[in-house]
Amino acid sequence: VAEKTSGIEKSVWVEFIQLALEVKPLNLGQGFPDFAAPDTVRKALAKACTNDTNVLLNQYTRSFGHPRLVAALSKLYSKLIGREINQQTEVLVTAGAYEALFVTIMGLVNKGDEVIIIEPFFDCYMPQVKLAGGTPVFVPLRPRKTTGVTSSEDWVFDTEELANAFSDKTKAIIVNTPNNPLGKVFKYEELMMIAGLCKKHNVIAIMDEVYEWMFYTGQEHIRMATLPDMWERTVTIGSAGKTFSVTGWKTGWAYGPAHLMKGPQVIHQHSVYTCTTPVQEAVAESFEIELERFGTPECYFKSLPAELEVKRDNFVKILSDSGFNPIIPEGGYFILADVRDIISKINIGGSPNERKDFRFVKWLSRNRKLQGIPPSAFYSPEHGDIGENYIRFCFIKEDENLEKAGEILRTLK
Ligand code: PMP
Ligand code: GLN
8 A cells, every 4th residue: 555545535425425325324324315306408318429420429538628528617717707618727627626736736836835624624625635745724614693594694713714724835725605504605804814814825725616506595615716916826627526516427627827727727637538438418408508598596596506405494493493503504405413412412422532423423324324424523533622523414315204304303492
């Protein structure tokens, strides 16, 4: 085994997806919809691989992204960012946002560089920074209050702590908005503060915006790349899996100025080289359809969050009624619920060396056949005590499954 893999062996996904396969729980763990993706999207893929007039759609395509898809991405993001995005040099298609994060980090971070990560964070950022030879520097969001009704808006970074995390070794900062697992949608002032520090210290912003369309009433998703003088220093990452409810398609992208895309392209061309052609063709067609009805209620970028907001509100009520105090998410499709009271009443077993949330999630899967995800997996070891008081549930699920989860949770009250 190569030395570089030492210390990063564990993955919460590998562990808990294995557990789900074993105990077959009601699965509110890993984030994916349990209902069908839009017809237009599914039909586009069937059409792409059975197209008799263009059989080449089943063969290799361009390394940095299938031409029809990079054209659609450049059209969409040019409109959203307010500048012309070059489809040849400023967009890269990857095997999911996961690979986009990996090639961005590998392609931009040098040995000895520091990378600031705001916690809670999508877990792969830390091992990816380490694989690039970088040192992660963590800045946690902390709750301003934990009692009564709380929202992801109550979770904030300490501005002084963030400013102090920047040093002359800092190469990049990774920010995920809307955030997984918290559901926080970063506010204009918060993003401006981060942008100011990036400019002051000549730092790159790596923006994980995979939930860019999923934000709820009163919220707005602000793209870092639109803030003054930030395009030049920002790489933004997106996911077709999240955008079109097809997580199994594992198609993502990164976009940013050509000088920042060069490194990620080189890593991509020497690892994955090119992503699946018919899937890229289908994602391109799906974007073209949404671009046609952009801004209307029928557009999937509007209809999905509208549907999700109802699920969020119902599930918040289910959790509150069951004694799991939820943190109401402003965006994304996850919710954190406080498990302190519940855990104090049950013998969850497991080893005391293991975090409480890991032990509780395993207990709940095995004994009540309901799966969540332990939030301390989204924290560095030094801040895991913030996350271990919660459980993460995914609510992009059929209403009847959210109801069933409620029936199980109520028995624990
Ligand atoms: N970033 C975040 C915040 C995520 O939640 C996920 C999970 N899908 C990813 C990146 C990876 O996305 P993909 O499935 O497109 O690889
Ligand atoms: N983003 C999803 C989640 O947070 C899926 C994670 C994964 O596939 N590794 O549940």
